[in-house]
Each structure stands twice: as structure tokens, then as C-alpha cells.
Amino acid sequence: MRIPILKLHDILLVSIQWELDDQTALQFQEDLLQKIHETGAKGVVIDITAIDFIDSFIAKVLGDVIQMSKLMGTRVVITGIQPAVAITLVELGVSLNDITTALDFEKGLEKLKQELGD
Amino acid sequence: MRIPILKLHDILLVSIQWELDDQTALQFQEDLLQKIHETGAKGVVIDITAIDFIDSFIAKVLGDVIQMSKLMGTRVVITGIQPAVAITLVELGVSLNDITTALDFEKGLEKLKQELGD
Numbered sequence: 001m002r003i004p005i006l007k008l009h010d011i012l013l014v015s016i017q018w019e020l021d022d023q024t025a026l027q028f029q030e031d032l033l034q035k036i037h038e039t040g041a042k043g044v045v046i047d048i049t050a051i052d053f054i055d056s057f058i059a060k061v062l063g064d065v066i067q068m069s070k071l072m073g074t075r076v077v078i079t080g081i082q083p084a085v086a087i088t089l090v091e092l093g094v095s096l097n098d099i100t101t102a103l104d105f106e107k108g109l110e111k112l113k114q115e116l117g118d
Numbered sequence: 119m120r121i122p123i124l125k126l127h128d129i130l131l132v133s134i135q136w137e138l139d140d141q142t143a144l145q146f147q148e149d150l151l152q153k154i155h156e157t158g159a160k161g162v163v164i165d166i167t168a169i170d171f172i173d174s175f176i177a178k179v180l181g182d183v184i185q186m187s188k189l190m191g192t193r194v195v196i197t198g199i200q201p202a203v204a205i206t207l208v209e210l211g212v213s214l215n216d217i218t219t220a221l222d223f224e225k226g227l228e229k230l231k232q233e234l235g236d
Contacts, residue, residue: 002135004121005135006223008224009224015123018120105124109126
């Protein structure tokens with residue numbers, strides 16, 4: 001199972017609409033980095049509204065993919081972080097210090113465009 | 119396996135990035151109509167760039183979901199129809215007469231916005 005990544009001009013849009021298993025999460029990490037490389041995308045919005053709960057492995061993969069995307073020169077905005085997910089991320093110490101977040105997809109896209117100076 | 123449907127303001131975005139099996143196609147039909155109902159979306163862009171080949175069942179489901187969406191008052195734009203897919207659709211007589219199409223996702227979204235008068 002793979003998570004589709006949409007390209008809209010210089011931004012990639014991802015909506016994770018089901019709980020991730022480990023294999024799907026790793027595949028997503030690989031796919032996203034590959035797509036950033038191929039498209040030269042300036043920003044990524046990842047919506048995780050549908051995820052009610054994440055375990056430590058998925059939290060790590062998510063934190064990693066954000067750091068990796070930033071290393072590649074791409075801004076990442078995470079939207080729709082649910083209360084339980086926020087708790088897990090903080091408790092596990094996943095580094096989301098300098099990550100932009102937003103309530104929903106539309107607001108995330110707006111924030112990203114502002115940051116990119118569009 | 120389900121196909122994620124992204125909501126961006128009053129438009130739904132769908133990118134089908136792998137060949138559809140029958141069950142996934144039917145599930146997508148149901149999910150899309152449900153999402154149109156929930157969100158009151160005015161338009162849908164479905165990108166099928168990744169589909170190189172479709173069989174008669176998938177062609178019918180695709181034709182049906184377009185007609186159904188229109189019945190619900192939503193405009194549908196299909197983008198990225200590959201040569202072999204265009205051939206199949208015409209040969210099977212799938213009714214796409216009054217369907218808006220575009221080369222890629224960005225152009226499809228532009229066309230849809232024009233049609234919606236944004």
C-alpha cells in the first residue's frame with residue numbers, strides 16, 4: 001500500500017487517511033523524498049487528521065521524514081494533529097521544534113505559501 | 119485499499135497513482151460520492167496519469183462515478199488520460215462527452231476554477 005503524493009505547482013500534498021503500518025510508513029518516507037527530488041518541490045503539506053493514534057515507530061518515521069525533507073531544502077507543514085498524536089509526539093520527544101503546523105489542510109497550505117513568499 | 123480524497127476549499131482532489139482493482143474502484147466510487155455529500159464540494163479533479171491501461175469494468179466505474187458526481191451537482195475534471203486509456207474509453211463507448219479534461223493536475227484545477235467562476 002502506498003500513500004499518493006499530489007503535486008500542485010511547487011508544492012506536494014499528502015493526506016494520510018488511515019492508520020499507517022510500519023511498511024507503509026517506510027515506503028511513504030522513501031516515496032516522498034524521491035518525489036521531492038524529482039519535482040524540486042519547495043514545500044510539502046502532510047495532513048494527518050485521520051490518524052487518531054501513533055506508536056513510537058510511526059512517530060519516529062514521521063519525525064525523520066520531516067528532518068530529511070528539510071535537509072533537501074523543502075519546507076514541511078503538518079496539519080490536523082489530533083490530541084492523542086500531539087501527546088505521543090511530545091512524550092516520545094520527537095523533534096518537531098521548528099515544524100510549522102496548522103489546524104487543517106487549507107490553513108496549512110496558506111501558511112506554507114506565506115513562508116515561501118508566494 | 120482506499121484512494122485518499124483531499125479537500126481544498128470547495129474542491130476535492132484525487133490522484134490515482136496505481137492500477138485500480140475492481141474492489142478499490144467500487145470503494146472509490148462510494149467514498150467520492152460520500153465525500154461530495156459531506157463537504158458540499160463544487161468540483162472534483164481526478165488525476166489518472168499513473169494509469170496506463172484500464173479494462174472495461176474500471177472504465178465503466180469511472181464513467182459512472184463522473185455521471186453520479188454530476189447528478190449531485192459537482193463538476194468533474196479528469197486529468198492525465200494516457201493514450202491507451204483514451205483508446206479504451208472511446209472503444210468501449212464510455213460516455214465522456216461533456217467531461218472536462220486536461221493534460222495535468224495543475225491545468226485541470228485551473229480549468230475547474232474557471233468553470234466555477236472563481
